[in-house]
Amino acid sequence: MNFKNLNAKMKCFETLADRSVIPQMYIIARLDGRGFTKLTKEKYSFETPFDEKFSEMMVETVKHVLKSGIKILYGYTQSDEISLLFDINENSFSRKRSKYISILAGEVSAAFSMLIGEAVVFDCRLSELPNKELVYDYFQWRMDDAYKNSLNGHVYWNLRKQGYSKNEVTEKMLNMNVAKKNELLFSNGLNFNDLPKWQKRGIGVYWEEIEKEGINEINNQKMIGKKKNLIVNKELPLKEEYKLFIRKISS
Template sequence: MKFDELDSRMRVFETAHDHCVLPGLYIVARLDGRGFTRLTKEVHQFEAPFDTRFRDLMLETVEHLMNCGIDIIYGYTQSDEISLLFAHNETTFSRKLRKLNSVLAGEASAKFSVLLGALACFDCRISQLPNKEEVVNYFRWRNEDAHRNALNAHCYWCLRRDGKNATTATSMMKGLSVADKNELLFQHGINFNQLPNWHKRGVGIYWEEYEKQGFNPIKGEIVPASRRRIRRDLDLPMKDEYSKFIAELVSAES
């Protein structure tokens, strides 16, 4: 069998189940660290429940993903997860799901591993969202999840520092209301509302325009030039204000 014939024959098996995100749909990718609880608590022993070193590794990874050839207008990270909002008309890899998932997971795993100096792995899945409202709902969901996780994490580690083992600490938290959890923290000298906002809300990463002085060689004069750079926002709003923030970001891109 000649190569061209063999090539055509075998590629059918490789591409038979290719699926592409339809034009007009918004794309959001969510990446999660695989086995990061063991990686960060046992192998490398980052500070619990939040560690600025780990946060910065995640932020560096998000920025890498926003500069790896896919037009991403917003990145969001909390704990060991990353969410990425693509530009509405992004067509990289012809919007093929297998390519987007594999490339983003590979890029994130490689970048984080290099930064950490040890192997780390991310998985990736794509959400195909029909309109701006669902984009807002998606990021509101992850923002609310960050708040819930932060409250639970601080309570859990207060109990662990009291000498409770993992099973006991988890059991003691079952059935506690939000008010009960806040009271538990208060009894340990922690006012949840006064904790750093990035603990409770995650971190947003997006592009911003800025003006830079440039030189026009033709006219021989200094002229203003528009550039863009990535901004890290460690003070994201919550609830309806966060929804408004995301809605404005999506509208500005459309």
């Protein structure tokens, strides 16, 4: 069998399940660090429950992937996860799911590995959403998860630092509602409401068009141009304001 025929034959197996996302579907990629609990808590002993250096590495990773060639409008990170909202008209790689998943997992893994100084891995999955309301719901879901994780993390590590074992803390937290968790923190000198917003809401990264003054080289006159800058927002709004914020970014 010549190469041309053999190539056509074998490509069928490679692309059998290589589905493309249909036009006008919103695409969101979510990436999670693999084995990051061990990495952050045991190997590197980052500050618990939040470490600013680790958070900055996650932000730099998001910034990298927003510059990677796929048109991504918004990146959101909390803990060791990243969510990426594609432009609705993004059509690189014929919108093939397998390409987006493999490329984004590779880009994020490589970028974070360079920052931390060793090989780490992120997995990637895609959501295909038919309307903007679901896009808003998605990011509200991740912010709600960030809040829950933040409260639980502060309670967990507050108790651990008091000398309780993992099992004892787990048992203590089993039947604690949000109010009781806040009360426990407050009784130990920590007002959860006073914590930095990024610890409770996550961090957003997005493009913003700004005006920039320059000189026209032809007539040597001042001119106003426009350029896009990456903005890092550590004080994301809540609820309806967050919905309006996402709407503005994605329009």
